[in-house]
Amino acid sequence: MNITDFGFNYDLIPENTSGTPARITSVHKGRFGVVSDFGEGYAQLKSKVYYYEGEKFPTVGDFVLIDYVENGDSRIIATLKRRTYFSRRDPDKGRGEQAVAANFDYVFIMQSLNNDFNPKRLERYLTAVRQSGAEPVIILTKADLVDDYLPYILEVSRVAPNVSTHIVSSKTGFGLDELSKYMQKRKTHVFLGSSGVGKSSLVNALAGQDIMDVNGIREDDSKGRHTTTHRELIMLKNGVMIIDTPGMRELGMWDVSEGLGEAFADVEEFIGKCKFRDCKHENEPHCAVRKAIEDGILDPARFESYKKLKSEAKYNEDTADYRRQKQQWGKNLRKFEKQNKKEIW
Secondary structure, eight states: OOOGGOOGGGSSTTTTOOOOEEEEEEETEEEEEEEEEEEEEEEOOOOOEEEEEEEEOOOOOTTTEEEEEETOEEEEEEEOOSSSEHHHHSTTOOOOEEEEESSSSSSEEEESTTTEEEEEHHHHHHHHHHHTTSSEEEEEEOGGGGGGHHHHHHHHHHHTTTTOOOEOOOTTTTTTTGGGGGOOTTTEEEEOOTTTTHHHHHHHHHHHHHOOOOOOTTTOOOOOSSSOOSSSSEEOSSSSSEEEEESSSSOOOOOOOHHHHTHHHHHHHHTTSSTTTTOSOOOOOOOHHHHHTTTTSSSSHHEEEEEHHHHHHHHHHHHHHHHHHHHHHHHHHHHHHHHHHHHHH
């Protein structure tokens, strides 16, 4: 097995660049699991490149260049161009963006057919996935828990029209055959969903072996604890790769300027058609959005979700601008101090 089996394309390497190509398979504190033509191992960031020269911090699924070390941790010296990229607002307040996964083909958005089913959360996931550039696939798990799927299908079609949706049960095997068309060699899939949704069970079912720990859920509230403690890329026997992520009950919007428009195309169809360019879609006359709602063409709940996510994205955009300015100020200060030190000595 070599790095091309993990989806690597040598065209990703810039000209006049040295280093061994590798892919990030897991992310730990200060340490990364990597795979290359030399096999599996671990690597750490080259501090100067990442902390002082502004190289993008790698995440699981990233293709990188490493200085290979045979009997120790290699050094990651560059993060290569990403084909697709998924991020969220870091749960730790004030830390900004948190990378989740990179270079994937499909994102399986998972919700279970019990108390976990949440259309609002589905809208949030779909918006972020559209922004990533990958193809979203909605998977409703634990089909063995319900007798009637129709209400769930109708709700999904309302918030996610034109998105492929599959109902499955890892317990009985129901619907798993429908997922075979996505299981292609060298393709990478991201699994997203709350804790207890059945991600680990589905991964095991698709792999045909127990490669991930599975914990049950509490029957009173359908919640469970995380069985995945870190993000990791798993290679199945058939050459398909799966990126599993810790359960995320809340998904903070980051840069979703394009994803929001795609996920809420039914809303944006009317944005910009109002008489006044600065229309807030409240009480202004000749508002195309309000008229669409009054005429029953646009679902008011969809419009409210759109406003909420757009407002959240705008807040994060402003925060990101501030952080970038602060980081640039720090770089300029370090450069100034370094130059003055040379002049003194």
